[in-house]
Amino acid sequence: MMWASCVLAIAIVADDVVLNVAGESGVSYAWRWIAIVIVPVMALIIVRQRLCEARRFRAVAIDAGRSPTSAAMYIDNGVVSPHVTEGPVKLYLDLVSRSVANLIYEDRPAWLLKSGRQYQIGETFDLPSRLSGRDQPTEALSMIGWKRLKQLQACTEQVVIEGIPGDFIELGVMRGGAAVLMRAVLKAHGCTDRRVFACDTFDYIPPALSTANSWWLSAVSRVLSAIPIKSWRRHLTKSIFSQFQKSFPASQNPCDEIVDITMWFMQHPETVPQLRGTSEAHVRSHFARFGLLDEQTVLLKGFFADTIPSAPITKLSVIRCDADTYESTSDALRLTYDKLSPGGYCIIDDYGYFTECQRAVDEFRAANKITEPIQTIDEFGVFWRKTL
Numbered sequence: 001m002m003w004a005s006c007v008l009a010i011a012i013v014a015d016d017v018v019l020n021v022a023g024e025s026g027v028s029y030a031w032r033w034i035a036i037v038i039v040p041v042m043a044l045i046i047v048r049q050r051l052c053e054a055r056r057f058r059a060v061a062i063d064a065g066r067s068p069t070s071a072a073m074y075i076d077n078g079v080v081s082p083h084v085t086e087g088p089v090k091l092y093l094d095l096v097s098r099s100v101a102n103l104i105y106e107d108r109p110a111w112l113l114k115s116g117r118q119y120q121i122g123e124t125f126d127l128p129s130r131l132s133g134r135d136q137p138t139e140a141l142s143m144i145g146w147k148r149l150k151q152l153q154a155c156t157e158q159v160v161i162e163g164i165p166g167d168f169i170e171l172g173v174m175r176g177g178a179a180v181l182m183r184a185v186l187k188a189h190g191c192t193d194r195r196v197f198a199c200d201t202f203d204y205i206p207p208a209l210s211t212a213n214s215w216w217l218s219a220v221s222r223v224l225s226a227i228p229i230k231s232w233r234r235h236l237t238k239s240i241f242s243q244f245q246k247s248f249p250a251s252q253n254p255c256d257e258i259v260d261i262t263m264w265f266m267q268h269p270e271t272v273p274q275l276r277g278t279s280e281a282h283v284r285s286h287f288a289r290f291g292l293l294d295e296q297t298v299l300l301k302g303f304f305a306d307t308i309p310s311a312p313i314t315k316l317s318v319i320r321c322d323a324d325t326y327e328s329t330s331d332a333l334r335l336t337y338d339k340l341s342p343g344g345y346c347i348i349d350d351y352g353y354f355t356e357c358q359r360a361v362d363e364f365r366a367a368n369k370i371t372e373p374i375q376t377i378d379e380f381g382v383f384w385r386k387t388l
């Protein structure tokens with residue numbers, strides 16, 4: 001309403017100026033159209049763009065001025081090392097987990113999920129959100145949070161210790177932090193006969209969306225995303241996924257959660273460039289920073305359906321599926337589950353969040369008569385262990 005009034009006011013003033021400058025008789029219709037339509041729309045776009053930048057600066061400034069998270073808060077939330085007496089393996093893995101969640105430098109999130117599943121711009125690091133994987137870090141190498149990282153560490157260590165055969169695979173790695181931890185587990189246990197497959201399109205933020213210069217796109221998107229009709233929003237989300245979001249296969253039926261987050265990004269385009277660091281070169285660099293980029297780390301670039309069938313995968317002991325949509329989750333399970341050894345783990349990151357992910361898992365389990373109980377990790381993540 002406020003923006004509509006501004007556009008109208010600018011249109012009236014611009015029209016008035018054109019009439020006054022040129023004199024009513026000599027003004028062509030073209031000039032009046034420019035005054036009434038193009039000038040106000042351009043002004044609106046420029047102002048909104050400046051507002052986006054101002055919001056980003058504000059978040060950075062607030063974060064820079066914040067106090068550190070108190071030591072008591074870490075202790076109260078149980079983020080003390082429970083393994084200090086257990087030796088260097090546990091200590092090393094504990095430090096890797098802290099590093100990939102970036103509890104060390106406490107980066108500001110681009111967004112975080114408030115209660116009621118409302119998104120909010122992240123102005124400062126928020127420990128509870130980071131621990132439960134309810135934020136999208138601007139720097140941390142993983143967005144899955146401390147609890148899901150700890151569960152990943154526990155089950156990858158367990159299959160190694162118990163000798164359950166097979167490689168590890170993560171389907172949907174983004175910046176690669178969880179896969180780095182999987183590789184660190186092999187390193188810590190001196191395990192040289194297993195690999196970590198890290199599968200992704202490595203194109204999470206397509207070039208068209210990766211700079212603030214996509215102003216025309218964001219301006220149009222903002223107008224469209226403001227239309228409060230659900231079917232419209234769903235339709236728009238589908239078009240965005242097929243036109244711009246090349247990192248996921250086209251989604252036939254995006255669930256409400258995907259629609260909501262897509263609309264939120266469209267209304268807050270300043271957050272999009274903050275999701276950087278997901279290209280293949282970045283992910284390789286992230287493994288290398290931990291000294292973990294070697295022949296036991298295998299990056300499979302492309303859609304799962306294109307890369308996994310020809311990959312040299314024969315046996316798996318841990319499958320970690322973190323691919324959000326119905327299509328990607330179905331592909332991930334269909335292409336890997338029959339290779340999971342008895343005693344191996346299947347972890348689904350988004351089961352408790354994206355309803356279409358949950359549908360894909362439930363359908364797959366029913367079709368393949370999987371009866372092992374689903375166990376909950378936190379609000380979103382689940383897993384089951386294949387019967388030995």
Ligand SMILES: C[S@@+](CC[C@H](N)C(=O)[O-])C[C@H]1O[C@@H](n2cnc3c(N)ncnc32)[C@H](O)[C@@H]1O
Pocket residue numbers: 141142143144171172173174175176177178179199200201202203204247248249278302303304305322323324327328331
């Ligand atoms: C939520 S992110 C993964 C987060 C990551 N596991 C972490 O630790 O932060 C989802 C990722 O899945 C990838 N993805 C989704 N569907 C895919 C598909 N069918 N093929 C390849 N990559 C896919 C996206 O590119 C994106 O990087």
